[in-house]
Amino acid sequence: MTPQRFSRTKLALLISLAFASVSSHAATDDKPADEAAPVATVVVSAKSGDYLGNHTASAVAPTQASLSATEPQSIITRDFIELSVTPTTEYSRIVNVAPSVSGDSANGPGLSETKTTLRGFSDDQYNITFDGIPWGDTNNPAHHSTSFFPGSTIGGAIVERGPGNADNLGYATFGGSINLFSKKPLKDEKFSVFGSAGTWRTALAGASYESGRLAGFGNGTVQLNYQHLKSDGYLTLNAIKSDNYLMKVRRPVGDATVLTLFMSANRIKYVQPDNNKGPTLAQVALYGRNYSLNNDPTSFNYAGYNHTAKDTDFSYLRAETNWGTGWTTDNQLYTYAYDNETISSTDPTGATAPGTKIGPAGNKDIPGIDKRNKYRVYGDIFRLNKRLDAGTFRTGLWYEYSDTDRHQYDLDLTLGGIRDPRETKPAPVQNPSVLFDQQSNIRNVQPFAQFEWSVTPDLTVTPGLKLVRIRRSVDADVNQTTRLPQHSSVDYRSTLPFLTANQQLSSTMAVYAQYAKGFQIPDLKSFYIADPSKNSSAPQKSVNYQLGVVGQSEAVTWDVDVYKIDFTNKYVSNGLGGTDAAYINVGGATYKGIEAQATWMVGHGFALYANGSKNKATTNDTGKTISGSPNMTAAIGLLYNDGPWSGSLIGKRTGEVRQADFDASKPAAYDTYKTAAYTNTDLSFAYRFTKPGMGISLLKLQLNVFNLFNHQDVTSISPAKNAAFDQYTFQAPRSFQVSVKADF
Template sequence: MKTTSFAGALALGASVATLLAAVPALAADAAAAAGTPAGSGAEATDITNIVVTAEHNIAAATAPTKASLTEQQPESIITHRFIEDVRPESGDYTTTVLIAPSMAGTSSNGGGVGETNKSTLRGFQDGMYNLTYDGIAFGDTNDPTHHPASYFPASTIGAAVIDRGPGSAGDLGQANFGGAIHLFSPTVSNAFGTSQKFTYGTFDTMMSVSQLQTGAVDALHGGKLLLVFQELRSDGELSNSDGVAQNQTLKYVQPINDKTTLTLFASHNYTRYFQSDAGPGETWRQVQTYGKNFALTNDPTDEHYKGFNHEKKQTDFEYIDLKGDVGYGVTYEDQAYTYFYSNKTISVNDITGLIGQNTSPPKSSKLPATDIGGYDKGNRYRVYGDIVRINKDWSFGTLKAGALWEGSSTDRHNLYIDLTQGGIADNKFKTGVLNAKTLEYSSWDQYQVFADFEWRPLENLTIQPGVKYVNFTRNIDGIEENSGTPNFPKHTSAIGSNTYDKPLYFATVNYRILPYWSVYGQYATGFLIPSLSFLQATNPSLNSLQPEETTNYQLGTVFTRGHVTADADVYQIHVTNLQVADPTGQFYENAGTADYSGVEGQAAYAFDFGLTLFANGSLNTAKNATAHNTELNAPKWTDAVGALYNKGPWSAAVTYKQTGAQVVAYSPNAQELPAYDTTDASVAYDFGHFKVKLAGFNLFDNRAVINFSGATLYSAADAGLYQFQAGRQIQVTLEAKF
């Protein structure tokens, strides 16, 4: 593996930080500015400021999702109270954000183990929107998709903001395209405190979460530390699909002076679980024979044997953040970061056969056809970068400017092996690297430069134009197996480099009609680089791909007063440069356009006695404008209703979420999955130093089909894989806190 040190990113961050940190001393006697905090857009704004801005009344303070009167695009803010009281203790970010309008997705294996859950946003699939943590976008280096079980469990999420749109120019990341999910770390308290949680639930799920807050320590000049440790194990609902997960998180906040703060963050995650990389899911024939919970077996002579299908992953995520106020209306933030991902997988080639039928013979004719063939897959990457933001505030407006630089280093392999004979190499090829399906090194270098100007010509009017320039270079050096086209050998060298660049433009306006009622509008452009797989084509030199692009138009309104908070919006998004394979299969090209449009809303009413009722929903359309087909896996609507209660030591909740019908295949007619829903409930009593919580998820045990990868639904002859909604789960949590 080619290594690139994080020292470069730290050096860049440290140099800027040292320069900026010196300025407060020079301007210590200057008047403090009254402007906004450093940052632009949700990604760089402190979550405390977001929540305070949004929660102007009792309804907004207790609603599970809410909007801000100052927002410039549709958003849903989910606070720590909702995560703590309502969502699964063993959950992750997908379970946290599901309650919001236009969000869809659910797990197909209970207990919180394995990678069986993804989320869609307005029908945009994972990898088509940014996912950030404390303002830093992260994702895989082949394309910006995500592994929900591999980074941040629910215990490390203090709050979340779903941006249904590309935001402002200062919203940075690898997928400035279909919106963003912003996750925020827990708050570090000024007061000392400890807590210990133990959770036990269905599928023999056991979890422990230990938390320590040191509070502000006088000997450290107000420095304060948060430690969170989580241990999880579960048998899972699917057969022989158990797993374990561990997370350790540290966050330290050090005041440098009254205008400068340094934050250090580090998180490490380890997961090991049994799941086939050839899945997940089961064929319709398997469903009819074994039921909806079939996945793996304990039979070492069968391709579904759990010993032939397992994954082990480790990740880490770190940053150093320095922010401050230098006086004269100038604030700054410098954030140097890195994150790492390692995946070690053993899997069979195919899982579509019945028990005792071998549909995964070795790839080599030199090995017995009765043996079970598979592969050894590895993927390791390190990403490192630095984000610098500087704001200048005047009485009439604020200039927000900055830049991101980011690099990555990745190596991956996929080697054919004979699992029956203990994983020996499956020597398929006569030349080259004998058993390699993929041997590859890749990297990227990108930079983004942006400027937004928040102009306030009137006290109740904000107009914000912005511009961002994105430059992204991807490199690949490796060999790939191909289909053996006559003009090409079995192994093809994949060596190449592509640079994609684009200026992006933004314009938003927010007008406060009344102190409690605002309207807003947004025009924005988006950009999504081609996946690394497009450089793995048989003849990548023929690629002429341009990045996919979006043009976004959105209008909305927010009303929040007294016992009521409500907001609604309409949107129209035009997508160009859709990417398809050339008919010869040798390269990729751009062809076609798509249109996403819809209407969304969320509302809550709070009673004085502690009860809050809420509802939200969306109508979403995603059409391929060239083929006139509905885009695959894009739900046509979402809706949610529920009630939350908080009074004295009692808290309780009942929530209902429905995900609308979605097209999953064309063969030749549209194959559509019906809507599915889930009802969750929880009740808790706080004794002071002790708290007990009882929670149930999918109370009516719905087992709907939530995903399908084949061509024709409900056909025993179709080898497509089905995933089903995880069944009913009950969890009891005991907490001690001091």
Template structure:
């Protein structure tokens, strides 16, 4: 029997809560919705003009306090392939440049530049949770979320308010929001076919609002994607499982559970030289020659990843609480040719086109390559609280995360299946083998006060404190030539101030000053101050200061049912 979708006030708000959590620059950033009229402020209602035409591919926001572009579900669903990622979605926004050399979702090497900041210099969040590879703050895009599980992507061009947490906020934030469950029970079979023998099949089941189970709702989605790739022999296979469930505990409290599991296998080319393109064509990636380090059988990657969280949202009296505990797990098992595109000639017997002959004997047909493994696991919690004080809000919160990382690389003979070491290559000691462990701890408390002198103005000063600690330990570090370890902490106080003004219901303006931060990279945290660093000692070691930026920005947004414009 078909049941009518019955929406409680809390559910109506919760379907938008994760979206609002992902928008670091909005005055209503952590609103649970119209849970009750007794909490929050009368000035806090989102203006009706916020619902602009769904056909606009990228839109500003009337509530923004710094330049934003919102890419909505309508655009994602109607223009992106099922294998697309947030890189492909965000590419439509002004100031964003992105490319996927092997086709959308076709390999693990897409690139996105946000107003000249490259990956590792900007923040990415999913439902308000930052996720990052702590070695260099980059994001393994293909190891996480598919387009059909994405509800919205917001490109935020600036460090945001104090409440914008993350390890690399100074270039901006790309906030990805998960898709919402449907209101009615629905089964969806998905099939897509595209160029380069690309094909995707998937199945999604939405429970609808289950009145017999306390109005719980959710969906589970599985997709399998594979492609021969736009580049020769750059194949990929990917399986992705995503599930989201929301369970009201009362009229004012609900719990959200999100689970994501992904496995990707790919043959991946680092690119081609001009002579290779001239000889083999612009689509050249890998070849079928076992005597070349660009042989498809020598260049493969296995990625497995998880992204899971449990979120609790509640509202009582003048308080709103949003807490998420989460974990991310990432593993990359790799085999790669040492010099697949033939640009490096440091190895004995390197030839153009990537054909390498090395090893102890100059005449041997050893194919130099690398095998390696990188894994990291992050555990964290992000707590946000809002206390209504008259027409104003006091916002404060705490983000804490610990990431444990392991990595090893071996220099091997690929012609033996990666089982034999090549230890006598010029310029490579210890066979080029390296293994290390590292960790990073991040603690970011923040506080903001949203002052509303009247219904048109909101002025928000804020302060965030960033405490970041790295540890590193290697039994043999190739840059040092022996055992090496270090541990260091960096800290910074990051202020922000913005003012927001409603000119009319359809027109707003803002001004902002905010400071951003990114800590030094794992392999770039120190430099030689007086002398070369020696194994087992920190003599001559000096630590780099964190990179910081101060942003000053002015803007205005106009939105109506037929037009959205920003400057």
């Protein structure tokens, strides 16, 4: 057993034993696990949706905002996920329906990692949380959409377009947050099996178990879920296979505490190049839009040279306690890990000729890399709340520590992956095949506090403050880029105030306003220089100004908001070399726009849905559009639910995108790297059989068709030094999945 696997197993065992030890002293009573300790949290949830009988706009809305919202948000329920989103999905496909969100998978729905944008902010500029715990990479706070939580494990999502309150946590409150939630336990026992089959030999199978409230377990609940997915994918030879295991146990302890233990593990294997940015136009002309890999061992694109295995796990132990007289606490002790082991050729575009130094003179061997990105994160989030006559005071502390091991070695793939001792940088190193071998860590402490002041029964004003204290350290014998030893650390400090207000105009309408500061931790690449102590220690910051109105009735849910975000302290290289190289803060950008979403219950089971956003993100120095920032998004849909039938038809349009930040002296290049707006339209039908026999209580058959109108427009361009080797990604063509789910 490897040390990494031993540590994971040991940690899981210790958490389980701790949970069992506390539970063994619990007083068994008749309070259910979800009611025993009514701890006030800052999570906004939608009204419980129910496609089986609740014919209200709030129940069927794909996205909506709460009347108590203090910033723009889109709440997405489990009901919508099960009906309208592919069973092979992960979170990016779920949240893509929301206004100002965009992103697409080139390999097919849920079959490759997708980097979403939020109001034009890139994936590393906003947070993603799971049950309130922020997670992401440790070199920069980016995310891997297929690596942790498949769609079958997600109970709902809330897209918060803004820094949020003081206890909205993460390393990039800069652009907002995508908050994912596990499934809520059911009151009654249920066992389910589910499966899907579809285009590109895609197959999914799984099973889940809900214990319901267990009288012999203090009315606690147990949830189990397993899912297996495999597919050849749309891109040539880009196969994927994954397995996910999940357990969630929730139990009252005594009269005032509820403990929750959550554990999940995911194993995924890809066949794909490390540079997975799509084919060149020349490759498209020869092989088609889906060209990626082939079966030729003399090619950089040989499938046998390009593969990745990722192991992840995510666990937490949560204790929610009601101490009486208005005092409550909520503590989450957590850990998660990510291990990416990749073997890949170095250039799938054809720009580089074959040849390695390890082979004989004049050889045409294929050069490659052995890449690792492996980290373990430990953390604790403590929240203390006090309910007063004037409102609710909330305070707490987020602590987190991470250890990261990253390396990249040169290989001769033709010779079976033998180390290739070539010198790619002038600096002398002991082993010239080592591009970098780096260890790093982050130590983070963030105290926060806020007061939800009930000025009147209808007006709530909430001021708050969060202090950011982060130390990032690197301990590398061979550092990335410089290939020199690096043993240093940098401290980052920031103070983030916010002020929000929510005014209830009536039982069906409310308005809100927000002023809030956000930040983003500097990327690890700021250490890829000779002397990181010369870097600026100020993180990138944002100041958000937002105003919105929300309306809800049985027939209609709707909301509209406007926003302006000033982005300052843009972190860039000073362009110098040697010991003078440094990362400094310059200029910034302005993001502004308007967003709206609405659902209308027409009647007879039909509902209409629409959302839209007009977004503008420009640099302050040149006025050019920020790279990768769509200028608009829009969605329109028809929903149906009546008796055993349900269905949805939803089209999502992503606006024009500039693909690079070019200055005013290069107008031609600026116009060249532009992708036009594109649309995906998804169709779903489902039919439910009640008690069809064989012990089945409910049987659901479902058909999903993705990209119904078979568009294959360009979604992204990655510029190269030579335009002939620019890489293009396209929409995956029309695909379908047939699914069945049986509840026992």
